[in-house]
Amino acid sequence: MNLHLQDKVILISGGAKGIGGAISKGLIEEGAIPVIIDPSEKEGKELVELAVGKALHLPWRLFSAEDCEKAVLEAVRAFGRIDGVVNNAGANDGVGLEKGSPEAFAQSIANNLHHYYSLVHFALPELKKSQGAIVNISSKTAVTGQGGTSGYVAAKGAQLALTREWSVELLPYHIRVNAILPAEVYTPMYESWIQTFPNPEEKLAEINHQIPLGKRMTTPEEIASMAIFLLSNRASHITGQHLYVDGGYTHLDRAL
Structure with a gap:
């Protein structure tokens, strides 16, 4: 199946390793151009080499709105367009209700959520031009809970809410927004x-x-396959969805 992603420019936060790395590699295989926003220099360099230069590695974390704006500007400067955004970067940092503090909770949410908003905010003018797509990588913990990780789970739940909110707000521009919920x-x-x-x-x-x-x-490549499909025009009438790629872990009886 041709996903028609040739030369499409896709921003991927945390795009050098794990799920993000698998998404970047899959996009390269489809002929797309990943913009890999990730401080992992070795892995980022390897992906750019794999893409034979048709990729960009930005080796920094998205700690601030300014970092997000800079990433968007660099992508547009290099390739002249943005066709999609994959919000993926984050970490389950163990900031809980008992073992935590209001300050640590606020910081955990900032680390796991704020750059999701900021990256899309600054990319939006280009996404309007391309009628692009947004994929938010969330987590099954947003719907099941996990215990001992209030900040991370609150951020993941907010990502699901933003997926629905943005899908409504961006309907006039034909920009699709979906979320993937990995489990294990x-x-x-x-x-x-x-x-x-x-x-x-x-x-x-x-x-x-x-x-x-x-x-x-689930393998990172299986999450990547769903993300890449959602970025493509083969998913042209899918928006506002929360998609579980988890081998039935969240919804099926685990006694099975």
Whole structure:
């Protein structure tokens, strides 16, 4: 299936590793031009080399609105257009209700949410021209809870709300907005978390056993496939949706 993404310019926050890296690689394979906003220099360089120069790596974190504006300006300066935005960067930082503080909670939300808004805000004039698409990477924790991570979950829930809000606001411009909710995805960050347990292999087997479809985790490439489809005009009448790519983890009986 031709997704008609040739030479489409897509901004991806956290686009060098894990889910974001898989999305960048998949876009390169489709002939698109990823703008990879991620401080991971080695991985970013490798992706640009894979794209034979038809990619841009911006090696910084989106700590401020100014960082987001600079990323948009660099993308437009390099390629003259923006056709899509993938909001992906963030971290489950463990700022909970008991083990946390109002200050840490506010900072967690800022780190995981504010750049989602700012990147789209500054990219919007270009998205209006291209009638582009926005994909927000959220998390199943926004609907199930997890415990001990209030800031991250509040941000993820807000991302789902913004997906619906933006899909309404941007209807006149034919800009589609959708969200993907991963559950258990074995990324480098996830592996680091697994290694904190006394018996990592046992913990990993326990989690895998709870995933209904195939008793395995979702791969980053499977999340990427959905994101790339949603960015393409093959998804031309899909907007305002929350899509679960999780092997049935969120909704099916895990006793299955």
